[in-house]
Amino acid sequence: MRSTFMGLETAKRALFTQQSALHTTGHNIANANTPGFTRQRVNFGTTTPFAPAAMNRPQIPGQMGTGVEANSIQRVRDSFLDIQYRQETNKLGFWDAKSSAISEMENIINEPTTNGLGAVMGEFWQSLQDLSVYPENDGARNVVLERGQSVVDTFHYLNDSLNQINDNIGNEISVSLDSVNSLLEQIASVNSQIGDVEPHGNIPNDLYDRRDNLVDELAGYIDIKVTTTKSEGDPADEAEGLYNISLVGGNGKEEILIAKDNYYQLGFSNGSGNLSTTTPDEVGQISIFSSAGKEIPSKKMDIANENGELLFSQGKLRGLIESYGYSYQDTNGDPQLKGTYPEMLDNLDRLAYTFSQTFNAVHEKGINLEGEKNIKFFGDLEDDYKDASKLISMGDISSKQIAASTTENANDEVNAGDGKNAVNLSNIQNWLMNGDEVKLEGFDGTVTFDPNDPGSDTDYSLIGNASMNSFYEGVIGKLGVQGLQANRLAGNSEILQQSVNEKRMSVSSVSLDEEMTNMIQFQHAYNAAARNITMVDEMLDKIINGMGLVGR
Structure with a gap:
C-alpha cells in the first residue's frame, strides 16, 4: 500500500533536486571568468519506483514513479580535446623556444645590414x-689598419654577445627545470587530495580543474602521456581517478614521472647523485631523481644518439637545449657538440x-x-x-x-x-x-x-x-632559413592550439546566456514543485480535517 504522504515526498525531492541545480548554476555563473574553470552540471535521475519487484508487492496496476534526485554533479569536458590541446601546446613550446633563440641571434648577427660583419669585412x-x-699614401695605410681593427672588434662583439645570450638560455633551462619539478610536485599533491575525496563517493570537480590546468602547463615544457588509475574505496562512476604521467622521449621511450601521489624530478647530476638544475656547459644527459632529490641511475636519459639526433622529449625544454647546445659521443666514441648557438660560434x-x-x-x-x-x-x-x-x-x-x-x-x-x-x-x-x-x-x-x-x-x-665570402653568406642564409622555419611553425602551432582551445572552450567554458536559460528552467521547476506541495497539502487537509463530519 502506498503512503498517504507519497506526494509530499515526491515534491520534496523535486524541490531539493532543482535547488541543487540552481546552486550549481550559481557556481558556474560565479566562475564565468575564472581561468581554467570547467562548467558543471547536475545529472538528474529518477528515484526507485513504487512498488519494487517482490513477492509481497501490492496489487496495483503498475509501478509508480517516486520523483527525481541529483545523482551527481559532473564537469562538462571532452578528454579527447584535452589530449589535442596538450599536443599542440607541446609543439608550440618547442617552436616558441627555437624562434625566440634564433630571433636573438639574428638581432646580434644583424645581417644583411651596413653594420654586420659582412659589411665591415667588405669595407x-x-x-x-x-x-x-x-x-705610398699613409692615409690609405691607416684606413687599412683601422678597418682591420674594426673586423677584429666585430668578431669579438659577435663572440661575446652570442656567448652571453647562450648563457641566458642556459639560465632559462635551469628555470624551466625548476618549473617542471614544481608542477610535478603540485600535480602529485592534487592527486593525493583527489585520492582522499573520491573513495567516499564524492566528485571533486574543482580539484580536477586545478589538476588539468597544471597538466596543461606541464605539457608546454615536455611531451607527456596521461593515464588514469581508479581510486580505492567506493568511488562514483563519474569519478575521473588519479593521474599517472609519463615523460615521452623523442624515440618513444617512456619514463614515469607521477604515479598517483608519488612524483619524480628532472635535473642534472652534480656528481654526488643529488639533484641540480644548474645547466652545465655542455648538456649531455638529463637524469630522473626521486622526490627527495636522489638520482636514479637506471633512469638517466641521453640527450642525443651517436648521430647527434635528439632523443629528449619534445617541448620548450628541448627547444632550449637544442639552442643552447648538447653533447654526445659519435660512432667512434669521440665527444661532439651540437646546437644552434655552438654551431654559429x-x-x-x-x-x-x-x-x-x-x-x-x-x-x-x-x-x-x-x-x-x-x-x-x-x-x-x-x-x-x-x-x-x-x-x-x-x-x-x-x-x-x-x-x-x-x-x-x-x-x-x-x-x-x-x-x-x-x-x-x-x-x-x-x-x-x-x-x-x-x-x-x-x-x-x-x-x-x-x-x-x-x-x-x-x-x-x-x-x-x-670562399670566405660564400662561406659567411651560407652561414647567414642557413640562419635565415632556420629563423623563417621556426617563426612559421611557431605561428602554425599557435593557430592550431588556439583552434583546439576554442573547441574545448565551446564545450567546457561557461556561457552566461545558457546558464541564465538553465536558471529560469530550474526556477520554474522549483516553483512547480512548491505548488505541488501546496496542492498535496490541501488534499491532505481535506482528508484529515474534512472527512468524518457527516451527521453533525
Missing part, C-alpha cells in the same frame, strides 16, 4: 683595393681563423715600406681554430709595415709604388679553400699560396670548398 677589402692604387671561429691565417700568410710574402718581409698583420692564433673569433687580434704593426708591394729593384730598394700585394690581399675574399694553389700576382718568378702546404701548421680547409 676592409675595399680599403686594400684603395691602398693598391696609392701604396664554431662557424665564426672557422671564419676568423681562416681569414686571419690566410691574410697573414699572404701578407708575409709581401714587402713593406721598410723593405721587410715576413711581417704578420694579425696576431698569432693557436693551431686549433677554437675560440678564434674571441682571440683574433691585430699584430704589432705600423702603417709603414703593411706589405703592399711585391717587387724589389736591383739595389734592394723597395719599389714603394708597387701595390700588387694589396691586390692579392683584397682578392683573398674570393679564394676557394679547396686545396688548389693560388697564383699571386706581381712577384718575380712563380709565387703561389698553397692551402695544403705540408710545411704549414695552419688548417685552411675549415670552411670547406668555399
